[in-house]
Amino acid sequence: MIVATKQSAAEDLVDEVHPMSDHLGYALRRAQVAVFQDFCESTASFDLRPAEYSVLVILKEMTDVRHNRLARMLEIKPANCATLINKLEERSLVTREKLPVSGRAILLRLTREGDSLLRQATKQVDAHRQRxxxxxxxxxxxxxxxxxxxxxQN
Amino acid sequence: MIVATKQSAAEDLVDEVHPMSDHLGYALRRAQVAVFQDFCESTASFDLRPAEYSVLVILKEMTDVRHNRLARMLEIKPANCATLINKLEERSLVTREKLPVSGRAILLRLTREGDSLLRQATKQVDAHRQRxxxxxxxxxxxxxxxxxxxxxQN
DNA sequence: TATTGTTATACTCTATAACTATA
DNA sequence: TATAGTTATAGAGTATAACAATA
Structure with missing residues (x-):
């Protein structure tokens, strides 16, 4: 599947083996980029990046998700989590709900629209994972x- | 080694298992970030990012390295390769040499200073790899x- | 004309600081 | 005062377009 992402003859040249090839960190980076690339091509028509897809999946499967918990789960900064949610909220894929009792905590929830998009995207993501x-x-x-x-993991 | 990078009690909370935990792409990303983080801490005193270290290693071990070949080996764009080399050249760690015969191709070479820095950094990188x-x-x-x-790989 | 190197630039991702609001 | 959420912003990393120089 990675071969299919090459776009020109020049890019199809087999990469040379070189002194970094046996560094785990280097191989990890290369593999991660290749896999994300394939993921993004799979979900391009839904305009969903890996992080955005992850948010939708988590909100679908879990209850009582607030910003802090989500940021911890995805290991992103709360500030960037807010920006991420802003974009998804603008697209009406998720909502922020103040808890009526406290007026404090903000519950994140998947909208019906978000659920629908997630279902469609997941078909493509599943195919990607199968590859x-x-x-x-x-x-x-x-x-x-x-x-x-x-x-x-600790 | 990843535990040691945590800086506060809050960050020490064990991450929850969640619906993305068994996605290969997700695990790949998390692992790559953790390993790069450890790499960067290891080489912080030399001000060498993974890509910069890779360039020095390749120039040390290989001859006849030009921009194009380097960009292909590291799978980065030639434009970004030029910027990367600019920074290393400003620090006198690498040089650009025009081939005397052709006046065309530009040979990249490690300076004595670059070699010295590489040796020192490699001690720390080796410790990182051992971890x-x-x-x-x-x-x-x-x-x-x-x-x-x-x-x-294809 | 094709290839190589380079600059400028824009976009995404991530990190920090500072602010607001609530407990 | 501590915590949760948010905004603004700055720094990497990476992508494209356009240009210069050489084959």
Missing amino acids: LRDRLGDEGAAQLLRLLNQLY | LRDRLGDEGAAQLLRLLNQLY
Whole structure:
């Protein structure tokens, strides 16, 4: 699937092996960029970046999600979380709701429109994920996920 | 090693498991950010970002490196490669040399100063890489590298 | 004319500081 | 006063277009 993203003959040149090729951080970066690229092509018609898609998924699956919790889950700064939600709210995909009892906490919720867009996008995302599994094999994919988790989980 | 990068009690809260946790692309991104963070802390005193370090390593190990080849190896755009080299040249870490015979191609070379900085930085980078291997085990690290390469190699 | 290198520029992502509002 | 949310802003990283120089 990554080959398909190349756009010119020049880009199709096989990359040379070089002294950074066996650096884990380097390989990690290259793989992440390639996978995000494929993700973005999959969801281009819905105008959903990976972070935006993640927000919709989380709001669909979880209740009682406030800014702080969302920012912690996605490991982004609360300030950037607000900007992200602003964009999604402008598109009527999510809403901010003050809790009636406190007037304080702001509950984030998926709108019906957001739910609809998420369903459509998820079809494409699922196909994207299947491409990854096809590349790695089911066992390879599971193993990769486990190894990646070891790198950032406490 | 990632735990050590946390700076406040709030950040030390264990991240919740959530619906994106089993997405490969998501895990890939999280791991890449964590590893780059550790890399940057390791090389902070040398003011070397991962891309800059990569350039120095490649120029140390390879001959006949021109902009185009370097950009292809690092999968960056030639325009951004020029900017990157500008910064390293201003710091006298690399030089641009016109080939005397052709007056055309520009050969990139590591200066003595660049070589010296690279040696010092590499000590820290090696320690960083050892931390990754300690986390994953030698076998896990090798496996991870192999799986990552499957994701972006043709 | 095609290739290589370069500049300018714009857009996204991320980080910090400072402000508001509520407990 | 502490916490949650927000705005403004600055800094990387990356993309494209346009230009210069050379084959």
